[in-house]
Amino acid sequence: MMINVKACKVGNSISISIPKQYHVEAGSEYVVYKSKNGGLIFTPKIENPFLSDEPFPKDEDEVWQTIAKEEIEKNV
Template identity: 45%
Template sequence: MTTIKARKQGNSIMITIPSSFGIKEGEEFFFIKKDNGAITMIPKIEDPFKNAQDGEFYDPDLNVDYMPAERELDGL
């Protein structure tokens, strides 16, 4: 596990990412901070489906035998 220290630079807090992580200069990320303080970096990609295989994101209906009860679908 690698330990890093946050430092202040101007009005920002900076965290240095070791080059061994393989992140390229200019690469963009979305940051999410959890309630427990954990920070997740998600790489930003232009088209997440560009290299998808046919059927890769298919999610079959789990409730195929579903029948609506009374008038629950009236407002749709």
């Protein structure tokens, strides 16, 4: 389902409302990327997993575990 939203000026910033059906909690933090065609991609902000020696939770994708191990080995 596609939902249209409108950018609004709020103080010195531009704001886009997120419809409640997306269940985004107030105060959630996101990293924003701008694509070459001007599209915006919002990704939830997470702690850098490469800065920790703790193993990934068992439900994480095995590919990410492999990438993390490679990154750690590069920085040792």
